[in-house]
Amino acid sequence: MARSASDRLADRVLAWQARHGRHDLPWQQPRTPYRVWVSEVMLQQTQVATVIPYFERFIAALPDPVALAAADDDTLHALWSGLGYYRRARHLQRAAAIVRDVHGGQVPATLDALLALPGIGRSTAGAILSLGHGLPAALLDGNVRRLFCRHFAVPGWPGLARVERELWRLAERHLPATDAAAYNQGLMDLGALVCRPRQPDCPACPLAATCVALAKGLVDDLPEPRPRRLAPQKQTRMLLLVDAQGRLRLDRQPPTGVWGGLHSLPECGHDTDPAAWCREHGLEPRGRVETWPDVRHAFSHFRLDISPVVIPVAADPTLVKEAGAADWYKTDAALALGLPAPVRRLVERLAAQLTATEHP
Numbered sequence: 001m002a003r004s005a006s007d008r009l010a011d012r013v014l015a016w017q018a019r020h021g022r023h024d025l026p027w028q029q030p031r032t033p034y035r036v037w038v039s040e041v042m043l044q045q046t047q048v049a050t051v052i053p054y055f056e057r058f059i060a061a062l063p064d065p066v067a068l069a070a071a072d073d074d075t076l077h078a079l080w081s082g083l084g085y086y087r088r089a090r091h092l093q094r095a096a097a098i099v100r101d102v103h104g105g106q107v108p109a110t111l112d113a114l115l116a117l118p119g120i121g122r123s124t125a126g127a128i129l130s131l132g133h134g135l136p137a138a139l140l141d142g143n144v145r146r147l148f149c150r151h152f153a154v155p156g157w158p159g160l161a162r163v164e165r166e167l168w169r170l171a172e173r174h175l176p177a178t179d180a181a182a183y184n185q186g187l188m189d190l191g192a193l194v195c196r197p198r199q200p201d202c203p204a205c206p207l208a209a210t211c212v213a214l215a216k217g218l219v220d221d222l223p224e225p226r227p228r229r230l231a232p233q234k235q236t237r238m239l240l241l242v243d244a245q246g247r248l249r250l251d252r253q254p255p256t257g258v259w260g261g262l263h264s265l266p267e268c269g270h271d272t273d274p275a276a277w278c279r280e281h282g283l284e285p286r287g288r289v290e291t292w293p294d295v296r297h298a299f300s301h302f303r304l305d306i307s308p309v310v311i312p313v314a315a316d317p318t319l320v321k322e323a324g325a326a327d328w329y330k331t332d333a334a335l336a337l338g339l340p341a342p343v344r345r346l347v348e349r350l351a352a353q354l355t356a357t358e359h360p
Helices: 005-020 033-043 048-061 065-070 073-080 087-102 111-115 122-132 142-151 161-173 180-193 212-216 274-280 341-358
Strands: 233-242 248-252 283-285 295-298 303-315 326-329
Touching: 005 180, 033 048, 033 087, 033 122, 048 073, 065 087, 073 087, 111 122, 122 180, 142 161, 142 180, 142 212, 233 274, 233 341, 274 283, 274 303, 295 341, 303 341
Parallel strands: 233 303
Antiparallel strands: 233 248, 248 326, 283 303, 295 303
C-alpha cells in the first residue's frame, strides 16, 4: 500500500532530525513534562541561546511543579528577571499551583486538562503532550508556522484566525501516528536552523523538493508580515534616589501590569518637579541632581521612553513616612531582586558610578 503524503513528509523530517537535529538542549536531558513545559513558556518570543541559562537556573531552584507553586514572589521574579513578558512567570506559577492541588503534582497528560491551566495554549499543550508524555499531538510554534507557511505557500499573516486554522489543519494532517516527539522536535529544529526567518538554507532542507514557496520563488515573501501599526510611545521619569548609606529606593509594583510584582524605581511625570516629588514622599534632596540620557525600552505593544534622574536624599523626620511597598537596598542586593530589564541596566550603571566614587 502506498504511504500517505503525511507519512512521506514525516519520514523526511524524522530522518533529518536523527542526523542533524538538536539532542542536547538542557530541557532534553532528561525530557520530562515539567521541563518541557517550563522551556516552552520561556521560549515564547525568546531565542534558545537566551533561554538556556535562565532555564538551568530556574530548574535548579524550582525542580518540579510543587516547588514552583510554593516559591515566593522575590524568588520567582529574580529567576525570571531579564527574560521579559513577566506575565508568563505569573501564569506558570498559578498553573503549577493547580497542578499541585488538582493533579497531585503531576503535569496532566490530556489536552483539555492542559488547556485549562493558565498560560497554556494549544501549541504549548501539544509540546507537553508530545515531547513530555510521548503522545501523538501537534504543535505550532513560531518556527513551525514559518516552515509550514513556506512549504505549503500559505498566504496571509500567521496571526490571522483564518491562517492559523489552515496551519493547524496542516499540522494535524501531517502528524505521524508514532514518533511524534522526534517529529515535532524536527519541525522546530528545521525552522530554527534551516528555514530561518532570514537567509534560509534551502539546499540543506529535507523538504526542499516539495516546498511550494521555493518552487515559486516566494521564500522571502512568506510568511507574510504582520500589518504595520505605529506603536504608541509613552514617557516616564525614573528616580534613582540614593540615601547617605548608598542605598537605593525600590518600589514593589502591583501584581498586575507588564511589570507586575517586580521591584522598580519610583516614577513621576515629566511635568513634575523631582525635588517636589521627594518632599511629598518624606525625602529631602541633598547634593547635586544628575540627569542621565533617556533610555528607550520596547514592549510588544508600545515603546517607553525613560528619563533617569539621580537624586541624593535624606529622610525628613518632619514628614510622615510613606506607607506602601517602598524599601531601600544596597545596589548589589537590588540586583539580586526581580527587576525589569531597563531598571536593571540603570541600577548597574548606578552601582558602577557609586563604586568609582568610593574607589577613585
